[in-house]
Amino acid sequence: MTIGPVDGQQVPRFAGPPTFARLPRLDEVSRADVAIVGLPFDAGVSYRPGARFGPAHIRQSSRLLRPYHPAVGVSPFASLQVADAGDLALNPFDITGALDACRAGILGLAQDGATVVGLGGDHTLALPALRALHALHGPLAVLHFDAHLDTWDTYFGAPYTHGTPFRRASEEGLIDQERSMHVGIRGPLYSAADLDDDARLGFAVVRADDYETDGVARTVERMRRRLAGGPVYLSVDIDVLDPAAAPGTGTPEAGGLTSRELLHSLRGLGPTGDEPGLDIVGIDVVEVAPAYDHAEITGIAAAHVIYDLLAVLAANRS
Numbered sequence: 001m002t003i004g005p006v007d008g009q010q011v012p013r014f015a016g017p018p019t020f021a022r023l024p025r026l027d028e029v030s031r032a033d034v035a036i037v038g039l040p041f042d043a044g045v046s047y048r049p050g051a052r053f054g055p056a057h058i059r060q061s062s063r064l065l066r067p068y069h070p071a072v073g074v075s076p077f078a079s080l081q082v083a084d085a086g087d088l089a090l091n092p093f094d095i096t097g098a099l100d101a102c103r104a105g106i107l108g109l110a111q112d113g114a115t116v117v118g119l120g121g122d123h124t125l126a127l128p129a130l131r132a133l134h135a136l137h138g139p140l141a142v143l144h145f146d147a148h149l150d151t152w153d154t155y156f157g158a159p160y161t162h163g164t165p166f167r168r169a170s171e172e173g174l175i176d177q178e179r180s181m182h183v184g185i186r187g188p189l190y191s192a193a194d195l196d197d198d199a200r201l202g203f204a205v206v207r208a209d210d211y212e213t214d215g216v217a218r219t220v221e222r223m224r225r226r227l228a229g230g231p232v233y234l235s236v237d238i239d240v241l242d243p244a245a246a247p248g249t250g251t252p253e254a255g256g257l258t259s260r261e262l263l264h265s266l267r268g269l270g271p272t273g274d275e276p277g278l279d280i281v282g283i284d285v286v287e288v289a290p291a292y293d294h295a296e297i298t299g300i301a302a303a304h305v306i307y308d309l310l311a312v313l314a315a316n317r318s
């Protein structure tokens with residue numbers, strides 16, 4: 001028996017605890033299959049700040065989620081014990097210190113047996129998450145949904161920023177260079193060499209435009225073919241969505257995915273009649289910056305991304 005969300009027939013969904021989906025806190029359960037942890041940190045951003053307030057906003061925007069996922073046919077909170085682990089305390093004045101605290105916090109939760117879902121926070125945090133999970137699993141395939149490559153080298157000479165986590169991760173040997181992929185890439189680069197560097201660092205690319213030409217089903221097939229066969233880290237930068245579907249973010253780019261395309265893609269990573277789902281061992285959803293959001297559009301998108309991924313984890317389990 002799991003402890004699920006507060007019952008929406010007993011306590012109105014605008015009331016009750018401020019945890020993700022009104023789930024129990026981690027200290028209220030004996031063990032968790034999935035730990036949702038806030039990573040309120042945005043000292044790595046290159047443009048609009050504010051993702052430090054992302055975790056609280058995603059939680060607030062998750063109150064309306066219901067227990068049963070009809071498209072996947074699972075009740076994620078009944079199949080899995082999901083709990084909210086609160087926020088890590090990440091020093092806003094010490095980037096390397098914050099990254100190490102993030103690594104240690106995620107490692108502790110994962111060592112206790114939980115699949116960790118990090119609520120960002122800016123994208124710098126994917127690096128310490130990969131450091132933590134590499135310690136447990138070895139090199140990870142990275143499936144990275146983003147408008148941006150995030151394999152740039154430095155900004156103003158700084159190596160740890162939200163535009164550089166996957167270059168650092170590749171240099172540190174944390175990723176499987178044969179099985180990693182960006183999805184949703186679009187918009188201006190600094191130069192054509194950015195793409196050459198990116199390929200050398202081990203990433204294949206699905207462009208946002210590929211959704212238009214190939215459709216979701218074929219695009220998902222490309223992901224499954226590249227990512228199958230070992231542990232997968234899934235990183236979702238909410239700016240993979242079009243600014244119409246995610247205005248509340250720091251570096252928006254026109255021409256992005258619809259929320260339907262993103263959610264459909266994520267559900268496509270689960271088990272099919274013939275194949276097991278991808279072996280997802282860690283997740284982040286980053287770059288939600290509520291100051292630029294309207295009517296919780298971005299927060300709701302992020303909450304649904306997490307809900308659909310929980311459904312995939314539940315389907316993998318059963």
Ligand SMILES: N=C(N)NCCCC(=O)O
Nearest residue numbers: 046123148162163251287
């Ligand atoms: N990871 C995100 N969201 N953005 C990276 C953009 C880096 C730049 O300003 O070039």
Ligand SMILES: [Zn+2]
Nearest residue numbers: 147148237239
């Ligand atoms: Zn991005």
Ligand SMILES: [Zn+2]
Nearest residue numbers: 123146150237
């Ligand atoms: Zn990013």
